[in-house]
Amino acid sequence: MTLDFERLQALGWLFDGWPQTGPWADAIAQTHRLAPDARPARVVAQHRTGYEVSDATADAFNVVSLPAWQRPNLAPGERPCVGDWLLITGAADGGAEAQTLLPRASALTRAAAGEHYGQQLIAANIDVVFLVMGLTQDFNLPRIERYLSLVRGRTQAVVVLTHADDDPSDGALAGAARARLADLDIPVVAVDAREAASVAALSPWLGPGTSAVVVGSSGAGKSTLTNTLLGHARMKTGAVRERDARGRHTTTHRALWRLPGGACLIDTPGMRELKPTGEEALDEDGFSDVAAIAARCVFRDCHHDKEPGCAINQAIATGTLDAARVANYLKLQEEIQTAAARKAARQAPRSGNRKPSRAKLRRNDQRFGKSE
Ligand SMILES: Nc1nc2c(ncn2[C@@H]2O[C@H](COP(=O)(O)OP(=O)(O)OP(=O)(O)O)[C@@H](O)[C@H]2O)c(=O)[nH]1
Numbered sequence: 001m002t003l004d005f006e007r008l009q010a011l012g013w014l015f016d017g018w019p020q021t022g023p024w025a026d027a028i029a030q031t032h033r034l035a036p037d038a039r040p041a042r043v044v045a046q047h048r049t050g051y052e053v054s055d056a057t058a059d060a061f062n063v064v065s066l067p068a069w070q071r072p073n074l075a076p077g078e079r080p081c082v083g084d085w086l087l088i089t090g091a092a093d094g095g096a097e098a099q100t101l102l103p104r105a106s107a108l109t110r111a112a113a114g115e116h117y118g119q120q121l122i123a124a125n126i127d128v129v130f131l132v133m134g135l136t137q138d139f140n141l142p143r144i145e146r147y148l149s150l151v152r153g154r155t156q157a158v159v160v161l162t163h164a165d166d167d168p169s170d171g172a173l174a175g176a177a178r179a180r181l182a183d184l185d186i187p188v189v190a191v192d193a194r195e196a197a198s199v200a201a202l203s204p205w206l207g208p209g210t211s212a213v214v215v216g217s218s219g220a221g222k223s224t225l226t227n228t229l230l231g232h233a234r235m236k237t238g239a240v241r242e243r244d245a246r247g248r249h250t251t252t253h254r255a256l257w258r259l260p261g262g263a264c265l266i267d268t269p270g271m272r273e274l275k276p277t278g279e280e281a282l283d284e285d286g287f288s289d290v291a292a293i294a295a296r297c298v299f300r301d302c303h304h305d306k307e308p309g310c311a312i313n314q315a316i317a318t319g320t321l322d323a324a325r326v327a328n329y330l331k332l333q334e335e336i337q338t339a340a341a342r343k344a345a346r347q348a349p350r351s352g353n354r355k356p357s358r359a360k361l362r363r364n365d366q367r368f369g370k371s372e
């Protein structure tokens, strides 16, 4: 079977054809031994019982999940999520089946409140995260820094400041953000999120095949920006009425969208607000300078309060470190520790390998579909 790799690249496929070496090549070769026709497809939406994918032959069709992915106690990272690449068999117009989950180049996670698992995977294989904040009363530079430290790995973060059209600071806030983030190589773009001409300033990060997500707190302008990028309005919940292959109107909750310029925008209502999961390493992400100095404190468990020999307080006194930045670091450190403790508490009763109750199995069947 010849595959239209150009169409796959438009969906975010990273190679000119089949990769020849590396973990993807290995996974593909292994699948092809059993299913020589298996082809790549990207997850565009997640349903209770299966996945919706797009591939080189068609847009947004259902594939049957692997039974293994429906096991309730599967680690959340092992189940596909929006943005993942699968290998599938079967026709797009019926009978398509998932065969393999390909390795992830990157993943965006968040703390899952009230769930069994401390961490929830919200999107995979993301190239760019647009961190949206208004140039309004909502503007808060420390919060931008905290959000940024949650964006990890290969993903490029871009700060998008909305309300550039009615900015009471007349550019001063954007300038401050730029100055503060220059060292981290994080671009800051001020836009009127309602105007296509203004939002076009984001096009350097939206080349063909790029996968982007929009995050930020409530009211920051995420929906407005998303709609302007898409070039048309859609409902806030992500529900859209579309025509399916037979011309019927259907309502889908698709989460991966193709932008007119060729990039993919991933947007699900649940993924927008970033919160620490408890697994962040501030020393590596965003605050390595502060962590390096903290390592020189006399006490290993220094709270950088009034302890003697505190290198952090010394650095603040001599002007090497900004006090506000340290306060921000400590606040985020505390949020991460709280999240980690919550997560540990949630997981503790599970580690005893107890048999799940019948009621729980039934609940899981309802949630994930019955396994075979
Ligand atoms: N003047 C102006 N108004 C904007 C801009 N961006 C967003 N708004 C307005 O701000 C309000 C909130 O924007 P939304 O896009 O709904 O914000 P959101 O981040 O999606 O909010 P949630 O759905 O609560 O997460 C709307 O009334 C927008 O029209 C902007 O750049 N300029």
Ligand SMILES: [Zn+2]
Residues within 6 Å of the ligand: 294, 297, 298, 302, 303, 304, 305, 307, 309, 310, 311, 312, 313
């Ligand atoms: Zn200290």
